[in-house]
Amino acid sequence: MNAATLSGYIELIEEQGYCIVENAFDQELLTSVRDAVARLEQKLDVQPRGNRAEGFATKRMYNLLAKDRVFWDLPVHPSVLPFAEHLLDEECLLSGTTCMNIGPGEVHQGLHSDDGLVSVSRPRIPFMVTTIWAFTDFTAENGATRVVPGSHKFDHEPRKGEHVEHIPAEMEAGSILIVNGGTWHCGGSNTTEDDWRLGISVQYCQGYLRQQQNQYYSLLPEDVREMPERLASLCGFTLYKGIMGHVDGASPGRFLGAARADEIAYAAMRTENGVAES
Numbered sequence: 001m002n003a004a005t006l007s008g009y010i011e012l013i014e015e016q017g018y019c020i021v022e023n024a025f026d027q028e029l030l031t032s033v034r035d036a037v038a039r040l041e042q043k044l045d046v047q048p049r050g051n052r053a054e055g056f057a058t059k060r061m062y063n064l065l066a067k068d069r070v071f072w073d074l075p076v077h078p079s080v081l082p083f084a085e086h087l088l089d090e091e092c093l094l095s096g097t098t099c100m101n102i103g104p105g106e107v108h109q110g111l112h113s114d115d116g117l118v119s120v121s122r123p124r125i126p127f128m129v130t131t132i133w134a135f136t137d138f139t140a141e142n143g144a145t146r147v148v149p150g151s152h153k154f155d156h157e158p159r160k161g162e163h164v165e166h167i168p169a170e171m172e173a174g175s176i177l178i179v180n181g182g183t184w185h186c187g188g189s190n191t192t193e194d195d196w197r198l199g200i201s202v203q204y205c206q207g208y209l210r211q212q213q214n215q216y217y218s219l220l221p222e223d224v225r226e227m228p229e230r231l232a233s234l235c236g237f238t239l240y241k242g243i244m245g246h247v248d249g250a251s252p253g254r255f256l257g258a259a260r261a262d263e264i265a266y267a268a269m270r271t272e273n274g275v276a277e278s
């Protein structure tokens with residue numbers, strides 16, 4: 001994505017709290033992800049978890065990077081990563097990867113903002129950025145994500161019983177909805193007979209925040225050693241600002257033996273001869 005296109009989208013996000021990027025990924029990725037989701041749902045016998053947040057007729061899977069390497073292409077994809085790097089910064093982390101296959105009969109999820117657990121007063125900088133990838137068309141009827149335009153500027157999180165207008169982020173398969181972590185939104189109800197809405201959310205957070213899904217325990221050491229360096233750093237296997245996250249002075253990637261993760265904590269503060277400079 002070139003700089004002018006990105007800045008057009010960023011302007012939209014600043015104004016309304018979200019934007020939709022159309023034709024954001026190709027057919028080949030779309031097909032291979034859909035195939036992987038179908039395979040995994042069957043293999044893992046995924047069933048609705050039965051609560052308002054996760055749904056009563058929705059099949060959800062988390063920690064996708066550990067489930068199939070086809071998902072590795074998503075967090076570093078040029079249609080999404082520049083948004084996270086711009087709205088957070090380049091040391092942002094991957095907070096989670098979630099498959100949300102909304103089935104017929106699902107009810108409205110309930111408005112929330114994804115960074116609502118952060119106890120810093122609003123309005124504020126985004127602590128998260130959520131990208132919701134459409135692997136089927138998203139329609140008002142099949143559960144398209146509902147958004148409240150401008151809500152990233154609101155001074156509170158949604159309150160019980162509060163009524164605000166929300167609109168469906170309708171988009172064709174191959175599009176991606178980019179959401180400021182403070183924007184009120186939710187999965188929509190699916191009033192169709194047989195039309196499943198398949199979305200995958202790839203969420204990023206500030207590099208100093210706890211990730212929503214634990215990447216360290218879900219990924220195998222060989223996954224980390226074999227994944228592209230940028231993806232490993234997004235997952236948290238490099239240090240934040242050269243310091244945070246070390247294991248006895250080594251980056252978590254180095255600790256696991258990932259060849260390129262040779263970072264040492266406080267390296268930037270070393271003096272030439274190991275003696276304090278005054």
Ligand SMILES: O=C(O)CCC(=O)C(=O)O
Pocket residue numbers: 053100109114132143144145146185186187188199
């Ligand atoms: O399924 C969707 O469209 C959105 C789900 C969502 O916002 C969430 O689970 O945090």
Ligand SMILES: [Fe+2]
Pocket residue numbers: 112113114185186
């Ligand atoms: Fe959400």
